[in-house]
Amino acid sequence: MFSIKKKSHKTACIFCMLFFSISIFAQQSPVDYVNPFIGTSNFGATFPGPIAPRGMASISPFNVAGVKNTPMEKDSQWLSNPYVNENNFLTGFSQVNLSGVGCPELGVILLMPTTGKVEIDHLKYGSNYSNEIAKAAFYSVNIDKYKVKGEFTASTRVGVSRFTFPKGQSNILLNLGLGLTNEEGAMIKVVSSTEIEGMKSVGSFCYNSPEDAYPVYFVAKFSKPANKFGVWKKTAKYNGTEAQWMGYNGKTRMMENTIKTVVGDSIGSYFTYKFEKQETVEVKVGISYVSIENARENLEKETGKKSFDDVYKETYNEWNEELSKIMVEGGSNDDRTIFYTALYHTLIHPNILNDFNGQYPEIKRTKIGKTDGTRYTVFSLWDTYRNMHPLTSLVYPKQQSDMIKSMLEMYDENGWLPKWELNSTETFTMVGDPASIVIVDACLKGIQDFDIYRAYYAMLKGADKTEDNPLRPGLKEYIEKGYLSTNYSGPVSTTLEYNTSDYAISLLAKALGEKDDYKRFAKRSLSYQKLYDKDLKLLRPRTANGKWYEPFDPEAGSNFQANVGFIEGNAWQYAFMVPHDMRGYIKLMGGDKVFSEQLQKVFDLKQFDMANEPDIAYPYLFNYVKGQEWKSQEMVKKLVQEYFQNKPKGLPGNDDTGTMSAWLVYSMMGIYPISPGDPIYTITTPMFHRITIKLDPRYYKKESIVIERQENNDGKINSIEIDGKSLNSFFISHEDFVNGTKLKVIQN
């Protein structure tokens, strides 16, 4: 449990420090390889600032606001990053952020140090910057215009900033009117010359469900009392008769030294200092989704008397502990960097939602709940069911268990498992019913310390209830016909997702001995076959009367263009999205040859999209064809080299809350969860000589499992052994894997 871990940190503080000193000055530990700049360009949508493992708070430099000098301006396009590496105009440091998502959200509560007269227009107070340094739990930058150095770290629920100011008047702005979110409304109150409290409304994720917009509360504490402070408010212009008497109509209001509550869409506060010499000010910002009081408690309990350096050391150690669950040997420095950074990125979301005292907003925000464990949030399940959750089950099973418990709590709270849950709002983004797959996958891998029948019942509700079912639109037609017709959006994609979920449910039904359900769902999971067009050798949409949808262009819909049939993809990208029945699909297509030729075409026609989920397992599919496995080995190696690099643009696109990163972690380890729900891995060439995965004794018998590569000349895999016994296959069950000691991949 996370909270227990944290306690042991405290009580064993001396050891921590010792460990820290050793790790920082001796050889590089896993944490030292993390390069948070990876993914901050090419729409990776990660941010370079500090966050604790699965932290609620985080700090990101905010450089996407500024019409003139900003190539990627947040309001000029669909942009989901608080920070873009090629931009150069900084307007603050946001205190809550999402990593690797595809829609603009959060990126709010902006701190900004300035000097001289207080200026509150971000286009005027913004600055160029230089000397950026980003490490796990640490980011620093020089803010050129003001000759101010900013350093940043974070604990789970608290962002900590340290500003070093030159002599003279210095200011720290807290701007609630600027942010990545499109949501309006904020509240601010200066409590004293060292404290500010307030809230900011966020939400409308992906420009949807504005009625679910919700507050993020904060308390900011300053290490030095301000000489002066104030609040500003930009007001709307009044147009009525009374406007003639309002000399102030539409003008910004500056309210000096006030401690009153101010609300508005564009408000902020400033703390002003008069320094006789260079001085530093530390600002701690505690976050809560429940209340200001909880934000204050989070701040006090997590960082109370701790200095910036104290917090940094603790979070640094937390990261190292998490990342050291996988130890690699061999590979280049860049290999280790992209590997550990990817692992780091899989440990950001889902993140902790509950406050220090256990409280969290229940989904839909009709109640405040309380947990003794950890309540997780940010479940981008359409992405993460494919590999991120399977990875978590393997390396961080306790976290996966708590994530499942959180999903079941959501079911209790609003009657449905989550689909794309974000800070206790259900955004209903993307299609399918992926929660079942995540739960079954974990359960069949041995994570079973939750109420499995409750989960099973919840899955069945989503899978069977044909009326008013928010998870599975079109379910009635799907059950009746085996597919969604073009009356629904993305009918082929949705059918394939439902099939995949139904397959997972059938596996659990089987494991539970529920034979009727097993048969029913196993059968349902194969209905994709009705969408197989033998002539095209592709899956193709049908209209409600059963005819093929015409005109049909299999290439339409690449690059996220809207098209009839598919969601975020086209017929080629979805051509093999039947991970649960690949052998059946091979038969349906007419055998290995047709299958592998058609699969090869996806790549040859440049229809393969590394940046989106439907086809990311395709490079591994050659493993299903005897003698073609070398293609998977080459393909995976090539894709890693092409798309994953130790550079800001070193992710193929949106990280999708760690999904791209999890793909990389698996791919570099030489194993991949080829059929989510099924506890099975397919195998390719590991990219390190040796990989040791520490196993959690609460869930696994062995302490660790080693993957080892025995290198020869041409790089193709010759044989694979588990504990010296040949596998005779490019697949291994999770059970065999974790109960083994060493998986050895021997090359020709």
Next chain:
Amino acid sequence: MFSIKKKSHKTACIFCMLFFSISIFAQQSPVDYVNPFIGTSNFGATFPGPIAPRGMASISPFNVAGVKNTPMEKDSQWLSNPYVNENNFLTGFSQVNLSGVGCPELGVILLMPTTGKVEIDHLKYGSNYSNEIAKAAFYSVNIDKYKVKGEFTASTRVGVSRFTFPKGQSNILLNLGLGLTNEEGAMIKVVSSTEIEGMKSVGSFCYNSPEDAYPVYFVAKFSKPANKFGVWKKTAKYNGTEAQWMGYNGKTRMMENTIKTVVGDSIGSYFTYKFEKQETVEVKVGISYVSIENARENLEKETGKKSFDDVYKETYNEWNEELSKIMVEGGSNDDRTIFYTALYHTLIHPNILNDFNGQYPEIKRTKIGKTDGTRYTVFSLWDTYRNMHPLTSLVYPKQQSDMIKSMLEMYDENGWLPKWELNSTETFTMVGDPASIVIVDACLKGIQDFDIYRAYYAMLKGADKTEDNPLRPGLKEYIEKGYLSTNYSGPVSTTLEYNTSDYAISLLAKALGEKDDYKRFAKRSLSYQKLYDKDLKLLRPRTANGKWYEPFDPEAGSNFQANVGFIEGNAWQYAFMVPHDMRGYIKLMGGDKVFSEQLQKVFDLKQFDMANEPDIAYPYLFNYVKGQEWKSQEMVKKLVQEYFQNKPKGLPGNDDTGTMSAWLVYSMMGIYPISPGDPIYTITTPMFHRITIKLDPRYYKKESIVIERQENNDGKINSIEIDGKSLNSFFISHEDFVNGTKLKVIQN
């Protein structure tokens, strides 16, 4: 002290009840004469709803919003009333209100009962109404559209509403987007199905000082849990690139059963019930200017388990106790009604600002202060120094003492005595430095339980500091030349106000033995003489070079038109605004004849304005001329008959936080504080046979003083006796008056 009184109510509850029962069912008590409709038309700006004596909370029907059907619509003109008697379209019941002011402010936190589907547009949910009943501490009305009955009462800090709904779906809306104030911004949070908390920004009084806008916090508790609840928010329309993706752009959001905090300019919440039969719901709304927590504590401590009827009985008894400080005998029912309603209106402002726990926002809102006594607010001093505070000193000296203490606290808090203080903002409305007059008047009447030298020092600061003096603009010129030139706005009015204040200061200096100050201020107080134009026999503005301002039209500026020379008046209306030196002024004008002819002209030329303060003492000025006193007697009688009636339009104009009402109370008692600051009354015909003023033993030796009229035929006063001794004068000192037993006015 108010709080002690309240406690004794509690401990002596049985007696209260007994008293209540007797008073309500036996003969009419003073409280029963109160008609809160008086002043709700003709711009009186009072409201008919319930309030406790000097209460912070009050409830007013709100019928000034509704463009189509509303003769006096709040946004179509300068309108300062939450309720106008001739309007007929009701859109709610506001929970904090100002009484008798001249600028739109407060009138917010609107409760509205409806039935059927929830409708949140006030133009659609508004209703006609009927069967209005208004009494002290009680108002009720039938809301025709919904067949709902609303009944309302209030304790000091809590408004209590009782709605009787028919069978079916009923709703209680709490609208924070509508109000009399022009200020934007609110916050709301449904805490549970029986509780809502939030705040509303108010301020910009008289369309000024928007940066001083401030929050009023509230907690609303419902006697029955809602079956459903929700929050709405009307949003602004977004115009950027992203608008294309925002299907919800500019649309109102309905958020069902949410407990999250929502902020915005136009927000509200609804509680919905499904009733099987006619049912009542009671709603208590606690108010605080400090915090939501305090609003909740105010609600709990004042009304915790009390029913609507309990609260009504208590406040009814409080009113009766206060109003019974003056008992009248004789007069018609209407006479008693207008008298006690006027006394009631003098007991609304200044009102209590501090919460039950003693906390209040200090002026300028840089700190939360705490008092063991009572912190008062709403000091419209340019109005109230003339008669309202003198009346309070006589009848409610403890309250006057606490008001002075509050004024001195304000001085401590921001370095200046108040001018027009409103909920701890200094609005700087109107001209002059009236606080000194109020304090000196009370002090010389024997209210001296405050730090007199501190007050004296504060007065001197306002009177002498020529730089950065917010109270007395132009003070340097005034001291140098004796008057403000036309470089300043309203220079004659301002000079006269400064003279009056300086005179008051001179009186206190004399009493304190500060001879130099006495002489200096006594001299300064006569500088108005430099503005006396012997040809016109009027006070006239001078330019900076000392010349008379040309062209000069003495009649310009009647009816509140802006003019050079005067504020809210013209040369006729200010012609005798030298209350402190009337005998000197008579000499200056050339004697009694010129004086009384010129005074008569004010009335004959129809320049006398009963509705504004500068000239309201003029009817009494004939008392300065031997043999002309009958004119004052006739004039006062005529004015009372003409302007003060038992009707909604029964006030001459804005009540000016009780100033018009205090004029009536004094005038009907036959005495008037003719020279504020000077402890002296001038005498006219009492309008009751006998008036008994109970005196507070903490300040006065006698238990009471009686004013008695001995009637004869023609109604002119023949002689005046105090305790049987002839006065030989139409003036009596406060000391002689309160140390007497009976003032007898004998008519011819």
